[in-house]
Amino acid sequence: MALYTFRLPDIGEGIAEAEIVAWHVQPGDTVGEDSPLADMMTDKATVEMESPVAGRVVSIAGEVGDRIPIGSVLVEIEVEGDVGEGTSTGSARTETTLQKPTPVRPEPVEGREPGAEVAQGASTSSARTEPDHLPATPVRPELVEGPQSNARVLASPAVRQRARELGIDLAQVRPSQDGRVRHGDLDQFLAYNRSYAPAGAARADEQVKVIGLRRRIAENMAAAKRAIPHFTYVEECDVTALEELRAQLNAGGLDRPRLTMLPLLIVAICRTLPQFPMLNARYDDEAGVVTRHGAVHMGMATQTPGGLMVPVIRDAQAKNPWALAQEIARLAEAARNGTARADELSGSTFTITSLGPLGGVATTPVINRPEVAIIGPNRIVERPMFVPDGLGGERIAKRKLMNISISCDHRVVDGWDAASFVQAVKKLIETPALILA
Template identity: 65%
Template sequence: MAKFTFNMPDVGEGVAEAEIVEWMVKVGDTVSEDQHLVDVMTDKATIDIESPVDGTVTEVAGEAGDVVAVGSMLLVVEVEGEDAPEAEEEAAPAPTPTPTPTPEPTPEPKAQPDPAEAPVEAAVEAPSGAKVLASPAVRQRACDLGIDLGEVKPASDGRVRHADLDQFLAYNAGAGFSPAGAKREDEAIKVIGLRKRIAANMSAAKRNIPHFTYVEECDVTDLEAMRSDLNSARGSKPKLTMMPLLITAFCKVLPSYPMINARFDDEAGVVTRHGSVHLGMATQTGNGLMVPVIRDAQSRNLWQLASEITRLAEAARDGSAKSEELSGSTLTLTSLGPLGGVATTPVINRPEVAIIGPNRIIERPMFVSDGMGGERIEKRKLMNISISCDHRVVDGYDAASFIQEVKTLIETPVLLLSD
């Protein structure tokens, strides 16, 4: 029997050392030529190292986390026959000549790398100023976690290993060093069906329509109080949300601003100003965003609007909405409810020329009249309304004027119920 010393091969230009990531074999295992022995990691990549011979493993260079210099012993294999294979020199060239062995009984000779590239190069200065021995992988991991290696106590020989980092993390679990979350595998999802249509429509809208967005703050304290009163006496009628009230306000103001309730055929160069308000209602479903349409919204009262909103939203989500209920809108309302944020810049539902986005209601202290010529501070409910318009059709002045008139109705809600 003879021993074959397999040295760490040259795994790439400029690579002087590699860290052991995981051993696939252990001392005593029988290995065959081309069998996967170990994974090592350089600063550039993780590499599989395969066996050049058949035999039995008698010695390995170290444990996971240890660093092995190119040309030094990686493992020793006992092979059949009295002479070790001569392939060792070709399989594992050392970066410098191997020194002559001394006569004393010592372990197998190891190639000595250039001192400038030896593992001691891993000694770096930590933020605390301490000199620390650690592999590139350990240094990178500590950096990612925001750990000063100078604060980590090595278990032995002065070199910080992954196990030392693990122990440090265990003792400092509440210090914010733990990863924010588990790593997940990447997923490639083909864009098909409704999501593909949404992508095409949104791309066409942003590509062809010069958008502008106007945002106004509205005091909805009195509107919310009126809604609460109406709901408390609704009987068998559907519960009112903010949506029917807003739609009613839009429908009352739109006759004065027909250019907002319009569709623009840019290929034909024709703008159609619609007399009826067919209001699109952007609705989030399990398959993506759908826009069911409330036909003739201007002809419906609050309770009819509430009922139709509920019916269409349910139909869109369960897939029972008919094609005619998902097309033909002349203006779209999009709302994220309590997730609505402070302001939004919604994308126009082409070929419409405007889209309105109410945002979430927040409470804030405001100066209000005290009825005696002065002011007092009072908690009020406020909501921003965003409108995005097609600047080819709608001027900024008209969009602002439209929202200002809507604001007047919202802040004086009794006007919503008057003819």
């Protein structure tokens, strides 16, 4: 027998360490070649480390949440024969998480009505993305339909043991990838099913470590609030005409994606930003340099099973509402299922976020650092208002109203500029023919 030492390889992203977000083995477990050992999170991705050899696990390095330097011992495996110390990277499968905060299931979800939500994304900066006009409702691990026995569920021995201790039926847990239930899937099940408990049992208190994506979201949000002096401006917009236009466009019978409020709002924002270049910008406060961007790379705060993420619509200013609707749906789905590439989760210059139907009257979104502004449409409500009657007087009519909230970095953006920008966006929203002109 020999001891094979598996060291954490250089994942090729120029990082010095990675965080343990899940163990798939414990000391004493038997593993085969290419069996999953652990999920490691870097700033850009979650990588599943696989064993290059078959044998029995002797020791593992650290607990979930610990950060391990590149090149340090991750797992020691007892193998047949004389293998020597291994430094092989084994086989690693990468799934995107988020480069900037990002989070984990608001999604700008195309197909949701204006109420749809877009959760505030977490990115290495601070926002994350969501729905219809951003994501609609937060994505949650749902129960798997139909009966399924625990024996048929793919899961490591450690996951099965933990599920037994918690009284969770693995058949009720939706795997986030490859059909295999992992520790993160159990965490998500518990997070979204807080009332869950085995029949006849009371739910016990539980301590949940803040690790992985959730920790990165926490760190980025804290950094944004600590470094950026936020101010928020809120304005009410009459979206009655815009909603009528949207309905007409969707009723055209053309072979195009159905429009939600989100792509129309993004068009209005992109048409307005060139007049206010200081808002479509990123601020390097260490270098003391503000970069005003010509193109609008629109971040969408999106809620995912792992947390808030901010996928990015590249060159949003060059896309029509239907192209935007298609890209919103594609990126939201990629963020939810973990297939978004690192370059699709970074580089935003301006972010939109919304809680959709849950948005309330107004919000105070947190800026996606190093950006300098983030805008958040709120819930649409119907109220009576005085409107011109066409005869020089006024009449009372039912109108659809929506508040727009914008948070800005007061080191870079003045209140007058933020208010003027929102007023210009409001003009387009309330005169929607200008959006398509």
